Structure formats: C-alpha cells, structure tokens
Amino acid sequence: MPKTPEDNAGAMKVGGGHAPEGIERAAADELLRCNRCGFCVESCPTYRATFHELFVARGRNRLAGKALDGEVEIDDELAEPLFQCLLCEACTNVCRSSVKTAEAMVAARHGYWKAKGRPAAMRMVFDRLLPNPRLMARVMKLLATGKRSGLSTLARRLGLLRWINARLEGAEGLVETMPSTFLRERLAGMGFERSREGEETTMVWRRKEGADGPRIAYFIGCGTNFQIPDAGEAAMRVLHAGGCEIVVAEHVCCGLPPYSYGDLEAAEVLIERNVRTLGALGCDYIVAECGSCTSFLRKYGQLGGEEGKALAEKVRDFTEIAAGLEVPKLRDPMRVTYHDPCHLVRGAGVRDEPRELLRRAGCELVELNEADWCCGGAGTYNIMHPELSLAILERKMRNIAETGxxxxxxxxxxxxxxLRYGARRFADVLGGRKIEVLHVAEVLARAAEDEASEMADEGAMCQT
Ligand code: SF4
Ligand code: SF4
Structure with missing residues (x-):
C-alpha cells in the first residue's frame, strides 16, 4: 500500500529525491535565504490583487518558515496564505537569491496535511481517480454528459450545486461545454493503431511514407484529454505531418495536481508509474502540448530517481519540436497576442518557440503587457480560490483588451x-469584442488546413 502524508511522520524522499532530513527541513533551510528585501512584491499576482503582506513571497516565506520550524500553529489561518500561492514562480524569477518559494509552499502544504489529515475528496481524487485512468474517464464522461445535456447548468441555476458544495457551483460555470469525445477516444480515427511495446499496450501513429522524423511518446495530460482535446489533436497532427512517429501509452496523470497540493506521496505513485511506462517505450522524445505537464515531467529529474532523470532529459514541449519542423502558412494573416503559461515559461524555460511558430505561420504578433503573469487558472486554483482568481484574471483581460x-x-x-472564461466573464472589459483563445497548435493546424484547401483549389484549376 502506498503511504499517505498522514503515515509519513518524519523524513521522506519523493522517488529518490534528495531531502536530507525530510522535504520540510530542506524547505525551511531554503527559506532562510529570503532576506525580506521585497524585490518580489511588484511581480506577485496575489499581492497585486490583495496588497496583503501574507500574500507575497516575503510574507509567505516568513510564515512558512515559522510553521516548518514549529513556531506557529498549523491552523486554517495559516492555510490561506500557503494555499493561495499560485506556485507561479514569478517571485523566484526576480529574486536575487532565487529563493524557491513555490517549492517551499509545496513542502509547507505537505506539512499541513500531515498535521491536519487530508479531506475525503482529496483522498478520493488523488488516491483513487488519478492512478486509475479508466475510472477517471468514466467519471469525466458522466460530468461531460451532464454539462452537454444542460443538466449541470440547470442544477447550478436552481442552486443545487451550491447546496452540495459552493466550489462545485463555481467549477460548473468555468467551462462553457465539454467535449463529446475525449482525445484518447479519437486516436483510432486519426490513424493510430493498437500495438505492443514490451509489456505496454500502446497506440501508434506510424510515420507517413518517406518520413524520417523522431519517434515521439506523446503525453496526453488530463486537461487535454478531457477538456481541450482539439489542442492535443492539432498538436499530434502537426507533429505527424512533420514526419514524426507518435506513440501514446497508457500512462497516468503526470502527478502535478497532488504535488501542488503538497500530497507528495500521491504524486510519487503517479511518477513511478509514468517512469516505468514511458521509459519502456524507447522513444527519442516525450512531448506534451500542456506547459504544466511538460514542466512537471522535466521535474521527474529531481523527483523520479535515476530513471526519472533519464526520462526528464527527453521531455520537450510541443512548441520546441514543432519549431524544428516546416510550418504551414495561414491564408489570411491573423493578429494575435500570446500569453505565457507560468509552468512553460518559468518551469520549462520555453519563451521564444511559441512566438516564433506564430510568426512563421503568418501571424502578426502583438506583444501582451505582463504576458508571463499568471492568468489565475493555475490548475484548480480558479475553483478553490474563485475570488482571487477572478481578480487576477481581470488584470489579464485588461491587458488583452489593450492589444486590440x-x-x-x-x-x-x-x-x-x-482565458476563455475570462473572455465570457469580462466582455465589458473587452469592450464587447469577441476574443478567441487558441492553443498555438490549433493556429498551426488552421494554417495546415488553409494550405491543404489552397492545394485542392490549385488542383481543381489545373483540371479545368
Ligand atoms: S523571496 Fe527573494 S525577492 Fe522576495 S523578499 Fe525574499 S529574498 Fe527578497
Ligand atoms: S509563486 Fe507566484 S503567487 Fe506565490 S508568492 Fe511567488 S509570485 Fe506570489
């Protein structure tokens, strides 16, 4: 039986990591490097939304340090500043000592659950659902059916969701609709075939004739699979058109959700499963179009022992691979701005490739003010902390409005x-303008469609 935070009283290592006296001790030592200079204040989205000292790295670090040293009691008052950190790493980026506030918050959250015990919902999602993708898919299918049929919207309007849980009500409104088919269900229709790679059952999309591109293990993240399958499909189509072979294994969630909540033991279970599954595929790269998955899969280098290290070296973001391929051109130039996902830009260090791809596809790129500021999404942050998330989102939408x-x-x-939620919720801020939010891969897929239809037109003209 895997351990839980409640079982782990003292020293722990996540998948062979290197916390000398436990991750909390290491975090407490890290926090000693914070000299309270306040350079981080201006760049912290939660501070700029609240102007509260406990909602910026300087204050959080002080509090977390005291909690980790046992100087303050672990209670609900402490939970607020700890759990309302976005883990966006904007503070670390500007900090002269590069204090790893986000990692320290994760360690402090771990300490919090050890002291308080995890709620039933958290245990159900992290211990039961995430390690079991088939069960997860069944649950998501039920939710998708409820959403698509309008039942969940009706339940929200009648106040039923609020009655069950106020957070459920907020979550229901975040997405306009849910897909009728998840990405994994679409693979066969795209050209994937069932295959065996050693012990693993996989889906493989073999290279097109004459192609000699890399063999890619494609990591389908939970958000991509269940909520934004079009983005994942577009990314895989771009890679395949560029000559790659694509393999999809029966991997599990990357582990970022439990890690972010400080449930390091639940994350460890998922990391170990993925290291085994993905490591067995013998691919050149492991690729995701989700910045959060990309950056967390790279973190396997610290969290997943020796095998995790080898695997992490192969991890690339979709945009990094696509930048090395031929890029299709849009028929009509598109004016577009680009928002940097926190995990992609700071976690994985990918800033230029998405912009370069958009330009090469024929977009006129208008730079966004505070492009690398968090949008307030941050996984489930928008569900757990709706008010703060909304304040952060409004700032983002004001910046988007300025680009025109x-x-x-x-x-x-x-x-x-x-951002799609922001486009609906802050229509007034946008002056009534309709904003379309697309993954970079979807822009490229549109360009590929344009090229295909131009070729078809030219073919038809040649025949007449
Ligand atoms: S986290 Fe860094 S920038 Fe912020 S107060 Fe501490 S030392 Fe200064
Ligand atoms: S990680 Fe982000 S939200 Fe948390 S303290 Fe740093 S800048 Fe603020």
Missing part, C-alpha cells in the same frame, strides 16, 4: 480554459 487583437494564443489547457 481578437485571438489569444497560449500553450496550456488550464490557461485556455481560464
């Missing part, structure tokens, strides 16, 4: 969901 564009491109399902 009608298309926002980004590279993370969580950001796409949040």
């Amino acid at each position: 564009v009608e298309v926002v491109a980004t590279a993370c399902p969580s950001c796409i969901i949040q």
